[in-house]
Amino acid sequence: MKVKRILKWTARVAILLLLLGFVIGFVAYWTSTNDCGRPIPAGAERMKAIRYCEYGSPDDVLKLEQIEKPVPNDNQILVRVRAVSLRFYDGGMLGGSVPGRLLFGLRKPKNTTPGSDFSGTVEAIGKDVTEFKPGDEVFGVRAGALAEYICVRRNGAIALKPANTSFEQAASIPTALVSLQGLRDTARLQAGQKVLINGASGGVGTFAVQIAKAFGAEVTGVCSTKNLDLVRSLGADHVIDYTKEDFTKGEERYDVLYDLVNNRSFAERRRILKPGGICVLAGIGGSGMHKETFSNLAGELTASLRSKFGNEKFVLFGVDINKKDLGVLRDLTESGKIAPALTKTYPLTETAAAYNYLETGHVQGKIAITIE
Numbered sequence: 001m002k003v004k005r006i007l008k009w010t011a012r013v014a015i016l017l018l019l020l021g022f023v024i025g026f027v028a029y030w031t032s033t034n035d036c037g038r039p040i041p042a043g044a045e046r047m048k049a050i051r052y053c054e055y056g057s058p059d060d061v062l063k064l065e066q067i068e069k070p071v072p073n074d075n076q077i078l079v080r081v082r083a084v085s086l087r088f089y090d091g092g093m094l095g096g097s098v099p100g101r102l103l104f105g106l107r108k109p110k111n112t113t114p115g116s117d118f119s120g121t122v123e124a125i126g127k128d129v130t131e132f133k134p135g136d137e138v139f140g141v142r143a144g145a146l147a148e149y150i151c152v153r154r155n156g157a158i159a160l161k162p163a164n165t166s167f168e169q170a171a172s173i174p175t176a177l178v179s180l181q182g183l184r185d186t187a188r189l190q191a192g193q194k195v196l197i198n199g200a201s202g203g204v205g206t207f208a209v210q211i212a213k214a215f216g217a218e219v220t221g222v223c224s225t226k227n228l229d230l231v232r233s234l235g236a237d238h239v240i241d242y243t244k245e246d247f248t249k250g251e252e253r254y255d256v257l258y259d260l261v262n263n264r265s266f267a268e269r270r271r272i273l274k275p276g277g278i279c280v281l282a283g284i285g286g287s288g289m290h291k292e293t294f295s296n297l298a299g300e301l302t303a304s305l306r307s308k309f310g311n312e313k314f315v316l317f318g319v320d321i322n323k324k325d326l327g328v329l330r331d332l333t334e335s336g337k338i339a340p341a342l343t344k345t346y347p348l349t350e351t352a353a354a355y356n357y358l359e360t361g362h363v364q365g366k367i368a369i370t371i372e
């Protein structure tokens with residue numbers, strides 16, 4: 001009797017919680033909105049920006065508009081943006097997938113200006129900012145960067161731009177945080193070690209090849225036929241064409257597998273690791289949603305679980321966007337150890353074309369949008 005009563009009450013509570021969840025979800029969905037309908041206050045300065053008010057394809061939703069120019073507070077730096085480089089998640093913000101909506105707004109995107117990796121010139125500073133002055137050339141990461149001006153917190157991800165780069169190249173550098181931290185902090189890559197980089201020709205991979213070389217490692221890059229020369233030119237000691245050869249079938253053994261694709265099984269990858277080696281689970285293939293994206297994601301998550309019981313480590317990696325490491329990347333760039341593999345630039349009016357290319361998942365190196 002008692003068990004029956006407990007079951008009855010459990011069922012009632014579960015139904016109530018479900019109903020409550022449904023109501024909360026419904027209200028959250030319908031109250032999710034953005035500032036698209038809000039008029040610019042009279043007297044406010046205006047600027048050009050790319051906006052998307054609804055989710056959809058780049059051609060349908062990205063519009064070049066006039067919006068209100070931001071004004072920096074005491075702790076902020078006003079940057080005149082000169083270039084924005086697209087990165088992996090930029091396309092994912094537009095499409096309106098379920099995970100995308102949970103992150104960026106349920107019914108409509110909350111932040112209506114996309115783009116994040118920027119470079120530009122300091123236009124003005126708040127009264128508490130001491131590290132930067134008007135005229136400084138800077139680069140960094142700030143949501144809503146596809147605009148003529150952005151305000152960045154003085155403690156935010158902003159650093160002086162490497163002197164030897166164009167604005168478009170400098171905007172491409174923040175992606176290298178993924179390469180730097182994955183190799184330095186997670187893999188703890190040492191000089192003389194052998195590293196294989198799966199996905200060596202994309203934004204993160206092209207930097208990873210150069211950073212691994214800068215650390216003194218012996219580098220093997222995996223890419224398709226059309227990118228072999230690019231990856232070699234970045235310093236890779238060996239290249240493997242994935243359209244012709246399976247990198248998990250060779251005789252070579254690696255200290256580190258830096259995996260930006262996760263398209264091979266756990267056993268296949270463990271086979272090519274030296275005893276005690278490490279696989280950094282850093283990505284799920286090229287940008288955009290493709291038929292293999294979910295299986296790559298599954299490959300990433302299951303490998304991390306399965307390696308708990310073995311000698312070789314498979315470690316999930318998440319980037320930490322911070323000012324200090326932007327400085328490390330600036331120094332590596334100025335010393336000539338790394339250089340952005342920028343292969344294509346677009347004017348602001350062709351932003352949708354840049355997104356379409358990114359979403360193919362087969363971008364060569366980095367691409368950037370110039371803001372004039």
Ligand SMILES: NC(=O)c1ccc[n+]([C@@H]2O[C@H](COP(=O)([O-])OP(=O)(O)OC[C@H]3O[C@@H](n4cnc5c(N)ncnc54)[C@H](OP(=O)(O)O)[C@@H]3O)[C@@H](O)[C@H]2O)c1
Nearest residue numbers: 199201202203204224283284285286287317318319362363
């Ligand atoms: N963990 C983190 O914090 C973090 C942060 C940012 C990005 N990521 C991950 O890093 C990965 C790479 O990002 P990205 O910005 O470099 O992307 P991306 O620029 O879009 O990468 C495109 C490259 O991926 C290559 N590629 C596609 N399929 C491949 C395959 N089966 N084997 C080898 N290469 C393949 C393409 O080469 P081909 O044209 O030759 O196929 C292309 O050059 C993404 O999966 C992303 O999830 C992780």
